[in-house]
Amino acid sequence: MSADWPLGVARHLLDSVDSTNAHAARLARGLSGPAWIVAAEQTAGKGRRGRDWRSPRGNFYGTYVMRPTERAEVVALRSFAAALALREACVALTGLPGAFALKWPNDVLVNGGKLAGILLESAGQGGGVSHLAIGIGVNLIGAPEPDAVEPGALRPVSLLAETGKRIEPSVFLDTLAPAYARWEAVFTTQGFAPLRAEWLAHAARLGEPITARSGSHTREGMFETVDAQGALVLMTAAGRVAIPAAEVFF
Known part of the structure; x- marks a missing residue:
């Protein structure tokens, strides 16, 4: 575990799981604090709108699970914190800040192709949220074939193919977790405004x-x-x- 690992955040490393978000939902009630759940393989990973998410070994599959206190509409803004942390981790590990951009609502791009996606899932009643799972998938070494995505969607790409950098999932987690903790702290102490400003500074196709x-x-x-x-x-x-x-x- 990295010396920079955020204080009070648990870490669950799995070899294989149906999906890290599903596992997070199973663990949520018994957690005493936030946790990262990362698996080497997912057998039933999901993307937006229930689409299957191809999950070969060597890519990053992780979920940050927590018990938020804000209203549901505020909780959902953490997708921006996750996107900013993802981009920050990618830049730190590659040294290529100009290669990475953010696509609304929750994708990270490298050289114009889709590198990573974020899927928020939650449970609760009324306006409250009992737990939030922020699922993150990153194509570290492999990406789906172009014909596996819907017509008009961005081409899927991998970090290895686009940058020549081979990053192990464990190394990526050790960089991502502190980055997310920093943006989580900004969000909880200063609100959405600084996240919005930083996100817009890296937004793909802004003004187009x-x-x-x-x-x-x-x-x-x-x-x-x-x-x-x-x-x-x-x-x-x-x-x-x-x-x-x-x-x-x-």
């Missing part, structure tokens, strides 16, 4: 035309910003619109 799809509804417009609630703001032909949830296509 993009497409946002939510169900059967498609909107096209100029990517203006992310608002104080984390929503995507587009300037469309019909005017400015804030989109709280969608998939973005370039």
Whole structure:
């Protein structure tokens, strides 16, 4: 374990699991504090909208699980903390700050291709959240074939192929966990504003035309910003619109 490992955060290392988010849900009630759950292999990993997530050994599959105290809509903003920590870890391990960008709502890109994704899952009642699982998958050494993703989606890429850097999952965890702890501390003490500003500083296609799809509804417009609630703001032909949830296509 790294000397920089965040104080009070547990660490669960598994060889194989159905998914780290599912395991986090099983462990959540008995946890005394936040924890990282990392597996060498997932047998039933999931991406956004329940899509299968290919999980070969050598890539990074991890979940940060915690018991938040904020309202559900505030808890969800931690996806930005996770994205910032992911980018910070990638830069630290490769020394290539210009290669990495952030794609709304929760992807990390390298050289324009999709390197990593984030999946938030939670449980609770009313406006409260009993636990939050932040699932993170990073293509360290391998990526899905282009025909495995939907038409128009960004090409999947690996860190190894794009940068020539072979990073072990354990090394990636030792860099990611302290980075996330720093952004978690900023979020809990200063709120979303500093995360929003830093995220926008590294946003892919900011000021450019993009497409946002939510169900059967498609909107096209100029990517203006992310608002104080984390929503995507587009300037469309019909005017400015804030989109709280969608998939973005370039």
